[in-house]
Amino acid sequence: MAEESVLRDDFLRQLISVGEVDILVGLATHNNAKTVGPVVKAIQAGILTYFPRERAAIINADGGSRDGTPDLVTRVSIDDARPAGNLRTLRTLHSISTHYGNGPSGSALRTILAAAELLRAKACAVISPESVNIEPDWISRLLRPIYNENFDLVLPLYRRHKFEGLLMRNVIYPMTRSLYGCRIREPYATEFGFSGRLGSDFVNRDIWSHEMARSGPELPLTVAAMTGGYRLYQSFLGTKAPMDRGSNDLVPALRHTVGALFWSLQPNFAVWSASPNSQPVPTVGPESEVALEPVRVNRKRLRDAFLTGVAELDPVFRSILSPSTLAELQQIAGRSEDDFRYPAELWVKTVYEFAVSYHKSVMSRDHIIQALAPLYRGRMFSFLAENRNGSAEDIEHNIETLCGEFERLRPYLLKMWNGGE
Amino acid sequence: MTLNNDVLWYKDAVIYQVHVRSFYDKNGDGVGDFQGLAEKLDYLQDLGINAIWLMPFFPSPLRDDGYDIADYRSVHPAYGTLEDFQAFLAAAHERDIRVIIEMVLNHTSDQHPWFQESRSSPDNPRRDWYVWGATDTGYKGTRIIFVDTEMSNWAWDPVSKSYYWHRFFSHQPDLNYDNPSVREEMWNVMKFWLEMGVDGFRLDAVPYLVEREGTSCENLPETHAILKELRSKLDEQFPGRMLLAEANQWPADLRPYFGDGDEFHMAFHFPLMPRMFMGLKLEDRKPITEILQQTPEIPAGCQWCMFLRNHDELTLEMVTDAERDYMYDMYAEEKSMRLNVGIRRRLAPLLDNDRRRIELMNGMLMSLPGTPIIYYGDEIGMGDNIDLGDRNGVRTPMQWTGGWNGGFSAAEPEKLSLPLILHPVYGYPAVNVLAQKRSEHSLLSWMQHIVSVRRSTPVFGSGTIEFLYPANHRILAYVRQLGKETILVVNNLSGAAQAVELDLRQYKGNILIEMSGRNIFPRVGDLPYLLTMGPYQFYWFRLRRI
Amino acid sequence: MRDMIVSELTQAMQELARGFAHFLPRLIVMLIIAFVGWVIAYILKVVLRAILRLAQFDKLSESAGAAHLLTQAALPSSTELLSRFGFWVAWLGFLLLGVSVLGIAGLQEHISNFFLFLPRLFVALVIVFFGLLAASFFSRAALLAAVNANLPSPRLLSLSIRTIIIVFVLSMVFEELGVGEQTMLVTFGTAFGAVMLGFAIAFGLGGQRLAQRFLERRFLPGTKEEKEDELPPL
Incomplete structure (x- = not known):
């Protein structure tokens, strides 16, 4: 297949003008005019405060905004043709924008990665245009470990509510940890920093023709760092901004995280089948700070979704799950609301069997991911019930137990993976 | 005298700054002298310069390298006699080279007879020639310039049991310009030299002439009034002579020293110089364009004086704290390279002896608006000796040959006023005039070439400047224009090759002729003009419509 | 007489011989x-199999969901299936060619008819294959979407979609084969109309609220939704 060019000609000309940089901050936007202003201001302040001497650029990959988002981003440029009032800076700061086309959102990251490679950026960060509570020191927290200490990937830690980010805590964190041996709390992040080395390795991988990498390459990037012998780091950033609902809908979220994780298993078989022991990652700040104030959750709907799923998706589950697992699911579906528990072991088996079915393509892979949604909701219901009055330590303990289960059942995954079924 | 009658000669001049003591020792006593300087005039003529700025050569205890003058009407015996000076002056004029000398108005040496008289008794008629105080509390708002050596601007005089005012070293008491007889006497001193034929004065430390309570004692209106008075006398009696201000100030504060064209002819552009070094290190034109954007227009007969390095430290007073820290970290890693608020190093070591960067910096010096000054030795890439105290490290003897004392003096090496550089890279065996004269590709030959190109047109000296702002910020590009002549200058501040697109639409139809090699470049069309530049490369293009 | 019989027999024998x-x-x-x-x-067959393997046809059909369909129908892999199909079509063609050599009257016409019919048969088979694939894929997609969107009767929806697609596919197949065109058209029309009517009635009665909710969500962005159960998963 002929290599399509990721970079448009006009963007390339802008890149030529930017030239080599030390620091690059990428921003993938699409109609974010409401929030992007303060975010780029904070990025600019962060660069000027923490990297005043370094050559820096802000790269905006825009998906065709119609609300003037790119203008807001490019406006924070500092150069001599447009003197920036009272801002006294040592050097020019470029903020440039390109339209990455009509491709999926992963193309934005690809554009940023390609720009970073062309500009030979030493340390890069990606910031979500919706992170309205960004502080300038995020730039330092994400980039310093890379720029000064030669780390390759800096992932964030957030202060979160105890019932937020449950997909991360129930699947992504424990599964990446047990399979790839890195205790990274947020393997899928909207803010992260990466080294030029890692970025250019990743952008040149032969993965971009795959739908998975094109729609959600963030997790594959993390996995690439975990499996490629790169140095990882976690930086505490503070409270996570509430994300735009669209990106937080369950099924797209599953696609970008669980789907990407499942997808990564095949190329990295050699790594996870070798049973690595998980290692802690250098971290600054608290590893898991949780807020405990009560939230109103309609748990009944979670359970209903699970029950409907188990009843209606039976033919689908028959192809995906093993008969014993399916039988157990049907059994817990029959319990009353108070007795309902989705135990950790069953949950891990469910996830692993889904992963194997995904690997074997027993049906359209997207359907497999979609089929996980009702089961995840069931697990949520159970998790909320178990931790309703739990303290931060209790939750941490439960997650640790779940991680143990994921690790313990890894041979089970391996057996099914190799099984000829 | 063969000098032309151009009263604006300083606008098109290329000035060579030289220290008599360190240039050439004719009589073999270890100290450079006027006879030696006169002998080397041919060398300077070859270099292409047409003005010499001499550092102080007056009798002096030499505690501040001659800026502490003990007699304004004579020559320091080590440098020769007044006759030697006159002979040198005549020889220079024969070669169409003008001579600018130092005039230290603000202060004298404490060894000067005036001060000796003044301190002798409160009733002495010269008592009022200096600024005396019963306490050391006056003029509180005044900053201390030599922060490394001086604690106060007042010094205790044990003889007259009172305090005297000094802005520089404590052995340099400030003259009292509120006293009309001081003003009269200083004009007489200047007249003395003007009548002898000198072409201009560099007036040292001009912002500090007058003191007023409750002010910073700098740039006061009274000071300007005194300077204007000097200028009007000069114009009246000696037309065509020039006054150059040394005032280390921001451009906006410097502007009043030009008055309405009735104060100074020229003034040093101090803030630009560190920013040229900064722009080069940052590989970003922003510091340079910014300071030039902030530089006000000056009256028609006036001119900026530009320099890369001089006899003082590379001053960092006119930069922000962040910029100063950056400059220190980039150009003066070792603490011993720093002095006061600056860096005491020469051009070549500052630029890591990188020929391309030295050429680029000189190219910018010669093409930005103003009259360039070449500091002696920088045309061959001399080094410095930071082990010598104060600023002596950049005032070591000129390196003429690879032989005895670098060809500077026949004296025993121990007798030299300052030791020669012996560094393996910068020492006189490696860096000297003789060797460079013999090579077409030496820095000296290149300097001769660039000076001749610069002097081939008046555009650089008198033309207007308009910056182009190509998107590539590593490229500093500007258009100089005078009458019908237009010159495009493009500098690559980066150590890597660059592509740049210049918006030259207003010059559509012109052909570009590179001024150094006289080659023709493509005609300017509607599209952005694309140039590729090698590392630290620069072009001067003459625009011609044919 | 006897001679006659003998000679006739002989003659017959001779003729037979x-x-x-x-x-x-x-x-x-x-x-x-x-x-x-x-x-x-x-x-x-061998060549076809090699080519298909080289082209990774199995993977292709796997991602299209066809492999699963074949597994369910206890059929060999799609590569095997296609190469076997090629084998039989080719050999059958040769057999018929051989039969035609026998010069049996009347057979010729049938055989040439068969050869004319062969491409249509092939096309029909392809239509059935992909039709079944599509039916399976879309019905499952509808099922999953309905379950995840909490729509009522997901299975009914899924089954309806499968039925419609299969009926549609069959009608195409029969049209291709030229069998009972009119009948099929009428049958399809009736079946399709019935299903649509069913839908119309079902949606009209049962989907009123659903439609209302949908419209509100679409055009009244200010409308607060009950979203508490959607804890942000990430």
């Missing part, structure tokens, strides 16, 4: 054709 002698070479030729055809078809 002549006829047989006349027929035998053709039979031999036919057998040869059949054998050569078998060899060619076998080679064709």
